[in-house]
Amino acid sequence: MTRAANHPLTWGADPYADALRSGRGPLFLRRPDGWLLPLEVERWCAGADAADRSALRRCEGAVLDIGCGPGRLVAALADRGRRALGIDVSEAAVARTAAAGGTALCRSVFDSLPEEGSWDTALLLDGNIGIGGDPRALLLRTAELVTPSGLLIVETIAADVDERVQVRVEGRAAAGYGGSRARNGSGALFPWARVGTPALLRHAAATGWVSVEQWSVPGPRDYRPEDAERRFVALRRRARAAVPRSRGAAVRASSNTADTANRAAVSSSQRERKTSPGSPVADV
Known part of the structure; x- marks a missing residue:
């Protein structure tokens, strides 16, 4: 089993773990060129909101x-x-899940998991389609985890984006965000992906998934107009014979660093502020 503690500082350690323990940001994903993406720690640490519930209502069976x-x-x-x-x-994430009354394991999606092939629904919300920086590899792996008719619910970015980036978790507040300061520190670089709905549908078609529903839910009132909704796509597996095989050991090996990109996902729920989809939020 690939444990978070065996990886460099990414999602499995500071500063992400500190933010989850406190339930507060600021926290960012940062590219080497200075591009910053704020992460919504406070929302993740609160209860499920209306957008979350819209996805949970569609879940089938074991999730x-x-x-x-x-x-x-x-x-x-x-x-x-x-x-x-x-x-x-992240061990901090697993501990907080247990404290909230849920059940969780400290695992990468590319590790061996309980009941592979028998989950009725899988969730990739809050931008977790970005895990590992390779959406197609992740979709292939998820197909191995769910039943032959399994459901996958993915949250996508509102913009028409399909990009791969190298990022690190950054615990230092950027200029222009209220002047608050988080614990200084950052993790190691790791690959991440940002995917809008059109790109997701392309990747899904190439990996044996069929779109069965798309919907959006308004975001909080203080969102900017371009961030005013969260978008979701429900995918269903095709017949087993039509699902391409995953890259198996190669994918799992490459995931040792890549899939430490776990929860603090990049999505329409973790949007850039005061910028277009590809431009920097701030340089610090």
Whole structure:
């Protein structure tokens, strides 16, 4: 099993773990060129909101939350009497999920997982389609985890984006965000992906998934107009014979660093502020 503690400082350690323990940011993903993406720690550490509930209502049977973070979705499903398991490479995330009443394991999605091939629904919300920096590899792996008719619910970025980036978790507040200061520190660089709905549909078609529903939910009132909704896509597996095989050991080996990119996902729920999709938020 690939444990978060065996990796460099990415999602599995400071400053992400500090933010989850406190339930507060600021926290960012930062590219080497200075591009910063604010991460919504406070929202993740709160209860499920209306957008989250729209996805949870569509879940079928047993649910696997990939990159569960502090566990708000797993806990909400447990409250509804649903069988749900979260996985996350951050031990702090797993601990917070348990404290919230959910069940979680400290695992990468590319590790060996319980009941592979028998989960009825898998979740990739809060931008977790970015895990590992290779959406197609992640979609292929997820197809191995769910039943032959399994459901996958993915949250996408509102913009038409399909990009791969190298980022690190940054615990230092950027200029222009209230002047607050988080614990200084950052993790190692790792690959991440940002995917809008059109790109997701292309990747899904290439990996044996079919779109069965798309919807959006308004965001909080203080969102900017371009960030005013969260977008979701429900995918269903095609017949087993049509699903390409994953890269197996090669994918798992490459994931040792890549999939330490777990919960603090990059998505329409972790949007750049005061910028277009590809431009820097701030340089610090």
